Structure formats: structure tokens, C-alpha cells
Amino acid sequence: MTDSKRSGSGEVAARRGKRERLTAAAVRMLHEQGVEKTTLADIARAADVPVGNVYYYFKTKDELVEAAIGAHAQSLEAMIASLDQLPAPQDRLKALISGWVEQRELAAQFGCPFGTLSSELDKRADGLDRTAAEVMRILLDWGERQFREMGRTDARDIAVALIASYQGISLLTNTFRDPELMAREGERLERWIDSLATEG
Amino acid sequence: MTDSKRSGSGEVAARRGKRERLTAAAVRMLHEQGVEKTTLADIARAADVPVGNVYYYFKTKDELVEAAIGAHAQSLEAMIASLDQLPAPQDRLKALISGWVEQRELAAQFGCPFGTLSSELDKRADGLDRTAAEVMRILLDWGERQFREMGRTDARDIAVALIASYQGISLLTNTFRDPELMAREGERLERWIDSLATEG
DNA sequence: GTCTATATTTTGATAGAC
DNA sequence: GTCTATCAAAATATAGAC
Missing domain, CATH: 1.10.10.60 (Homeodomain-like)
Known part of the structure; x- marks a missing residue:
């Protein structure tokens, strides 16, 4: 041999x-x-x-794109597993936001790694956009669970609002090449999370 | 002749x-x-x-893209001129949001017409992404003026937050092909505008 | 000013030697 | 399994007739 x-x-x-x-x-x-x-x-x-x-x-090239989506899904699952180590849902959500803010330089250069991909795939006829939507839904469902655990009856709506804020501020941070935008919005979102815990 | x-x-x-x-x-x-x-x-x-x-x-193709950005700028100026007819800044902001919600079906199909363009141009080396940023800044500046007129000292930050929420919910509405997401977030943003007027 | 035909370049994909 | 050479299709851009 x-x-x-x-x-x-x-x-x-x-x-x-x-x-x-x-x-x-x-x-x-x-x-x-x-x-x-x-x-x-x-x-x-x-x-x-x-x-x-x-x-x-x-x-094909599409298979490579699909593999990239799969890699994003894996990263997301790992991040969620890490966040779930924290005992309080408020802290888990704020840790999520901290992670976003830490990546602000990358967001300023290229936007959210998954959001920009998802946005681009939505302009195609094939099914890869649906695969990307599944990954996005994993994060949305996780966010909803956190808010529900905080006792919010509008958990789904505010989970959508939180993720939307991140996707949107990523786009603006990228458009203006200004990581500070992400930092300031992160602070605002953390205050918002705190206010949700005390309000109805 | x-x-x-x-x-x-x-x-x-x-x-x-x-x-x-x-x-x-x-x-x-x-x-x-x-x-x-x-x-x-x-x-x-x-x-x-x-x-x-x-x-x-x-x-060149780039000149056509530039012309498209110019057309977006014109549409934006026209929309702003129309909104400025309203006497109260709260009403102007809520009219802006209403306009977004009205376009929710288009957002579900293709995302925000300008946001997706800006996002894509940011991945290119040429200067067209800076041109797009100028247009986005027009909307941001207008929003800031409204909040300042409402007496907010954090006018810039919340103008950024408002536009980010729209850009983000456009992306999610598009990703999930669900116009209802835009409608619900629109309602939430209008309540938020009202709450800003009463709060400090 | 308008349009057809075509040149040039790029890109996704394949054939086949090693 | 690896890699070079290359094909075929598509896209930007140009030439030149009308």
C-alpha cells in the first residue's frame, strides 16, 4: 500500500x-x-x-451560495447557544446587541453579512431566497421567545422591530461608512430593552 | 426645410x-x-x-445607474415638498410612515426601492455609492428637522432610528414576502411618534 | 437620431491530462 | 483528487449603415 x-x-x-x-x-x-x-x-x-x-x-455557483447560507445558519445557532447561557432574557437580548455593536466596523464596510445576502437573494427567482428566510426566522423566533419570557404579549412584533432596527442601522452604517451610527443605535436599543421590562 | x-x-x-x-x-x-x-x-x-x-x-451602464439615483432624488424631493404642506411635524412624520405602509406590497416583492439600490452600490468601488449616500442624507436631514421642531434634543439619533426601522422592516417584509410586517411596524412607529411628543 | 451587426470581455462550466 | 486549457454563453460596448 x-x-x-x-x-x-x-x-x-x-x-x-x-x-x-x-x-x-x-x-x-x-x-x-x-x-x-x-x-x-x-x-x-x-x-x-x-x-x-x-x-x-x-x-454550480448556486451550490456555493447555498453552502454560504448554511455556514451563516451554523454561526447563528452557535451564537444563540452562547446567548442562552445567560439567565435573564433582558441580558441575552442586550448581549445580542453588544455583539452587533462590536461588529460595527465590518458593518460600515460591507453591511450585515446575512442581511445583505438575503436582500440580494430576494431579487432572484430560485429558491435560495426561501432558504435565507428560514435562517432569518431562526433569529426572529429566538427574539420572540426572549420577549415572551419577559412577559410581553406583543413579543413577536417587538422581536420583528428589534431585528429590523439592526438590519436598518446596518444599512445606514454601511451607506454612510460610519460605525458610530451602529454604536449610538445600540445604546438606544439597550435603553429600549430596559424600558420594556418595566413598562406593561 | x-x-x-x-x-x-x-x-x-x-x-x-x-x-x-x-x-x-x-x-x-x-x-x-x-x-x-x-x-x-x-x-x-x-x-x-x-x-x-x-x-x-x-x-456606460454606470451612467444609467447614476440617472436612476438622480430620479430617486427627485422623487424624494417631491415627497418632502408634499409632506411639508402639513403644519405639524408629528403629522408630517406620520404621513411619511403612511406612505411607506401604502407601498408595502412593492416592498414585499422587491424591498425598499432606494435602500436595496444603496446596499448594492456599497459593494462597489466606484463613487456611485457616495451619490446614493447623499440622497439618503436628504431624508435623514429632513427627519432630523421634524424631530427638532418637536423639541427633541436627540433629533438626529431618533431620525436615524426611524429611517433604520423603515429600511430594516423593508428588508424583513421582503425576506418573508409578508406586507403585513410593514403594516404592523408602521402602526408601532406611529404610536412611537405620538409618545415622543408627550415625553421629554 | 436610429438601429443592426458585431467586436471584446467576462464568466460559468466542462474536458481531459496527470 | 488535482489542475490546465478551453468551451459556450452572456454582457458591455462599438462601428457604421441608414
């Missing part, structure tokens, strides 16, 4: 490694350049994989 | 007519399909102008 180093688990590791590098590169490039402007060559270069080799891992 | 019908003011009218049709078609197509997905052929077809003729009016 002189081929033992090149076959077996070695191949699997290489395969997974490249596939994951391509997915990570896709997430980054789609965020920075958008779906339509990003070419397969861009992604291949960012992943340090030859262009022609991309098709061994992903049959 | 056998050519009198084809030269002189007739040509100017035709020229202006086609240019304006192309601009209007660009606005519509860029909204529906996005900048990168929309081809010059798409715009030409929507304007009922032969593809090759487009270049007589616009030297």
Missing part, C-alpha cells in the same frame, strides 16, 4: 479541508462583493484553490 | 422622451432585479428602445 498516505483518511481530510475553505471564502466574498459581483474565480482565489477544481466540490 | 418635422424641437422631444423612458425603466429594473443582475438589454426592452441605441443616451 504505497498509496496509503494519499488515499484513505488523508483524502477525506483534504476534501473536507478544501470544501470548508471554499465555503468560508464564499461567505467572505459574498459579504464583501455581493452575490452577483463575486465570480467563482474570486472565491477560488480567496480559498487558494485552482478555479477548475471548484467544480469537484460544488457543481 | 423638408426635414422640419424630424429636426428642431421634434428631435429634442424625442431625445428627452427616450432618455426619460430609459431612466424610468432603469429605476424599475434596478429595483426588481438589482444592479448586477440587470442588463442593458433588460432596461432597453423595458423602455422599448433598441439595445444599441441606449449608448446614444448613456455612454
